[in-house]
Amino acid sequence: MNKYLAKLNYLHTKINTEVLEKYAQKNHVPIIEYDSLTVLLTIIKICKIHKILEIGTAIGYSAIHMASCKTVSKIDTIERNKSMYEEAVKNIELYKMQDKVKPHFADALDIELENLDHDYDLLFIDAAKVQSEKFFKRFLPLLKEESIIITDNILFHGCVENRENLSKNVSKMVEKIDQYNDFLANLENFETIFINIGDGLAITIRNK
Numbered sequence: 001m002n003k004y005l006a007k008l009n010y011l012h013t014k015i016n017t018e019v020l021e022k023y024a025q026k027n028h029v030p031i032i033e034y035d036s037l038t039v040l041l042t043i044i045k046i047c048k049i050h051k052i053l054e055i056g057t058a059i060g061y062s063a064i065h066m067a068s069c070k071t072v073s074k075i076d077t078i079e080r081n082k083s084m085y086e087e088a089v090k091n092i093e094l095y096k097m098q099d100k101v102k103p104h105f106a107d108a109l110d111i112e113l114e115n116l117d118h119d120y121d122l123l124f125i126d127a128a129k130v131q132s133e134k135f136f137k138r139f140l141p142l143l144k145e146e147s148i149i150i151t152d153n154i155l156f157h158g159c160v161e162n163r164e165n166l167s168k169n170v171s172k173m174v175e176k177i178d179q180y181n182d183f184l185a186n187l188e189n190f191e192t193i194f195i196n197i198g199d200g201l202a203i204t205i206r207n208k
């Protein structure tokens with residue numbers, strides 16, 4: 001993180017999540033990288049996003065930041081790990097975002113869709129990387145026509161591009177991420193912009 005830019009950005013957001021960043025680092029919780037977060041928040045602000053569905057809450061870091069954007073009125077965020085979910089609930093209260101952020105303790109592939117809305121402006125996919133395509137297909141019907149889908153970690157620390165010396169497990173995961181990127185790149189009626197920022201972001205919009 002560029003501390004100089006973080007300080008300037010803080011002048012607008014007034015949200016200091018250093019304590020969450022430290023917790024994540026200490027406890028090896030993967031949270032969105034700062035540069036990717038700034039792109040995500042920029043899109044939310046420019047596109048005046050109201051409703052967000054997030055897959056993968058972890059400790060609530062990205063949800064709290066997204067909720068700090070003035071246009072955002074509601075975020076549903078799904079987490080399957082009990083202790084992460086409980087930490088997120090605590091943090092959402094700590095940052096007084098409980099009116100905007102609704103955490104769901106569930107596996108995103110099993111959650112009852114009746115418990116979610118059907119008019120999201122933004123889908124943020126940031127959970128198990130091998131399941132991104134399933135998340136995309138499952139939650140697409142809950143999005144508005146003019147919505148945006150953002151997927152994090154599409155480069156997976158450079159491993160998708162350079163696959164030498166990877167363990168069998170990482171190799172498998174990286175293969176899945178590559179397949180997902182290919183799926184996005186070739187998806188009919190959609191356009192995806194792949195950005196080399198943070199751990200790699202894919203921004204998908206519907207063609208008009």
Ligand SMILES: C[S@@+](CC[C@H](N)C(=O)[O-])C[C@H]1O[C@@H](n2cnc3c(N)ncnc32)[C@H](O)[C@@H]1O
Binds near residue numbers: 056061062
């Ligand atoms: C990269 S972290 C999310 C980080 C968070 N979005 C942030 O930037 O602050 C991914 C989280 O997704 C959760 N997860 C993975 N697969 C999931 C699934 N199928 N349903 C719900 N949560 C899932 C993991 O338990 C983990 O906490």
